[in-house]
Amino acid sequence: xxxxxxxxxxxxxxxxxxxxxxxxxxxxxxxxxxxxxxxxxxxxxxxxxxxxxxxxxxxxxxxxxxxxxxxxxxxxxxxxxxxxxxxxxxxxxxxxxxxxxxxxxxxxxxxxxxxxxxxxxxxxxxxxxxxxxxxxxxxxxxxxxxxxxxxxxxxxxxxxxxxxxxxxxxxxxxxxxxxxxxxxxxxxxxxxxxxxxxxxxxxxxxxxxxxxxxxxxxxxxxxxxxxxxxxxxxxxxxxxxxxxxxxxxxxxxxxxxxxxxxxxxxxxxxxxxxxxxxxxxxxxxxxxxxxxxxxxxxxxxxxxxxxxxxxxxxxxxxxxxxxxxxxxxxxxxxxxxxxxxxxxxxxxxxxxxxxxxxxx
Ligand code: NAD
Numbered sequence: 001x002x003x004x005x006x007x008x009x010x011x012x013x014x015x016x017x018x019x020x021x022x023x024x025x026x027x028x029x030x031x032x033x034x035x036x037x038x039x040x041x042x043x044x045x046x047x048x049x050x051x052x053x054x055x056x057x058x059x060x061x062x063x064x065x066x067x068x069x070x071x072x073x074x075x076x077x078x079x080x081x082x083x084x085x086x087x088x089x090x091x092x093x094x095x096x097x098x099x100x101x102x103x104x105x106x107x108x109x110x111x112x113x114x115x116x117x118x119x120x121x122x123x124x125x126x127x128x129x130x131x132x133x134x135x136x137x138x139x140x141x142x143x144x145x146x147x148x149x150x151x152x153x154x155x156x157x158x159x160x161x162x163x164x165x166x167x168x169x170x171x172x173x174x175x176x177x178x179x180x181x182x183x184x185x186x187x188x189x190x191x192x193x194x195x196x197x198x199x200x201x202x203x204x205x206x207x208x209x210x211x212x213x214x215x216x217x218x219x220x221x222x223x224x225x226x227x228x229x230x231x232x233x234x235x236x237x238x239x240x241x242x243x244x245x246x247x248x249x250x251x252x253x254x255x256x257x258x259x260x261x262x263x264x265x266x267x268x269x270x271x272x273x274x275x276x277x278x279x280x281x282x283x284x285x286x287x288x289x290x291x292x293x294x295x296x297x298x299x300x301x302x303x304x305x306x307x308x309x310x311x312x313x314x315x316x317x318x319x320x321x322x323x324x325x326x327x328x329x330x331x332x333x334x335x336x337x338x339x340x341x342x343x344x345x346x347x348x349x350x351x352x353x354x355x356x357x358x359x360x
Contacts, residue, residue: 002031003308006058006065011040012282013292013346014068020294020350021066021301024320027354028313030305035062039081040070040282050081056088065275066304068297069282083126085275086119091268092166093173094119096251096279097303103326104259105337111257113230114239116177117247118170119268122198124244127159162198162243167205173269174241175213185217186210189226189242189250202243227253255279262293262334263325265300267307274307276300290345293332295321298353320356324349 007022009015025032037055044050050070059065072080085091094117100109129136131154140151151157174186188206190199203220210218221229223246230237230250234257242250255264261280268275278296286292298321305314324330330352333343344352 002033003064004033004035004062005304006037006055006062007034008037008039008055008065008067008070010068010070010282011042012069012071012284012287014040014070014282016288016290016346017278017292017294017297018066018068020346021297023350024298024317024353024357025066025301025305027357028305028310028316030308030310030313037065039085051084051088056085059085059089059273059275063273064304064308065273066301067275067277069278069280071282071284079126083124086268087126089268089273089275090120090270091273091275092118092120092169093269094247094251094266095177095269095303096254096264096266098251098254098258098264100258101263101322101325103328103335104263105335106257106259108234108257111234111254113234113237113254113257114177114181114183115247115251115254116170116174116239116241117251118166118241118243120244121161121163121166122244123158123160124248125159125161127161129157129159131156160195160198162202164201164205167202167243168209171206171209171241172212174239175209175216178216178239179213183216183238185219185238186213187226187237187240188218188220189223189240189246190220191223191246192220193222199243206241223250226250230254230257251279260293260334261296262332263295263299265296265298265303267300267303274304276304276307290347291333292346293334294346294349295325298350316357317353320353323356324352327352 009018035058037058039055040050043052070081096115098113100111129139178186190203192200192203255261264279266277266279278300280296283292302314302317330344330348333340336343
């Protein structure tokens with residue numbers, strides 16, 4: 001049987017890491033029917049939209065997608081395809097496992113953290129008011145009339161909605177994940193001391209949900225303290241759950257702990273859909289250079305295999321990637337900080353991982 005999977009190469013370095021990963025997944029012997037979905041700048045040229053409707057329909061039909069990164073123009077141009085995909089498909093979970101593999105250039109060893117990030121609300125909800133517009137002026141007036149404070153007229157404003165429903169849903173996911181994968185502790189991350197009605201609500205929801213999981217330890221941390229503690233004693237943490245913005249930032253922090261974006265995989269999940277993608281972005285300056293590390297994308301593919309029920313194939317991919325890292329020969333520039341001239345390219349990493357997979 002072949003799995004129907006929507007393959008979204010993305011742009012920037014996306015197509016290169018996606019191709020490398022596709023080759024590795026096919027080398028496991030698991031069969032796929034890839035349905036290609038073009039998004040981002042390439043789709044913009046061809047379909048006049050960065051996110052054509054057929055891509056959304058394809059993911060809804062296949063229920064599983066593997067996606068490369070997509071560039072979001074800063075400040076102007078089209079809105080984030082990544083945010084739009086998450087919204088359209090109600091992908092409310094961003095799951096990012098962060099694990100050290102022996103041989104990665106990192107100051108830390110034996111890290112095994114799971115970051116669970118709420119994907120749909122918070123400051124990333126996309127509700128924004130541009131400086132100088134009548135809408136921004138109206139909002140500023142409304143806030144002044146309600147005696148909630150004076151906002152300078154030359155301000156741009158982004159809204160931070162945090163709901164009870166979505167907070168409980170993400171925390172419940174974190175606890176269910178902890179239970180399923182025999183994790184011991186869930187830590188909720190927030191800034192409830194300052195933002196009492198948004199982060200405060202998130203924390204209250206987390207505390208309430210935690211009562212249903214007496215078998216799993218629960219604690220909370222303020223996000224600034226959390227950042228420091230993750231650097232000082234990452235081994236003290238297990239599953240972290242956070243609203244969107246803190247989750248995004250801490251995901252990169254955790255990626256840094258385990259050797260960088262080159263080895264940080266991820267999954268975006270809804271109740272019935274799953275879209276797998278690396279934590280890193282499209283690294284535009286390296287486009288077409290066969291340079292960046294495809295391992296984060298390969299490990300996202302490993303998560304996809306496990307999600308499809310192909311646990312054994314997923315384990316083999318992880319073992320093969322870990323073996324290439326441990327050997328330290330066929331790795332990209334980010335794993336050769338002292339000797340970049342000894343690094344290999346994206347496709348050569350795929351060749352090396354495939355050789356490991358094929359070794360009995
Ligand atoms: P980035 O992750 O693309 O790159 C930052 C730096 O990290 C790169 O310059 C490179 O030095 C390093 N890096 C990233 N991926 C690497 C890899 N696989 N191997 C080795 N080194 C790697 O972040 P950015 O520069 O902030 O963002 C570039 C674009 O990507 C932006 O338009 C941003 O919006 C977008 N982005 C997309 C996604 C996504 O599609 N899910 C995620 C993050 C950022």
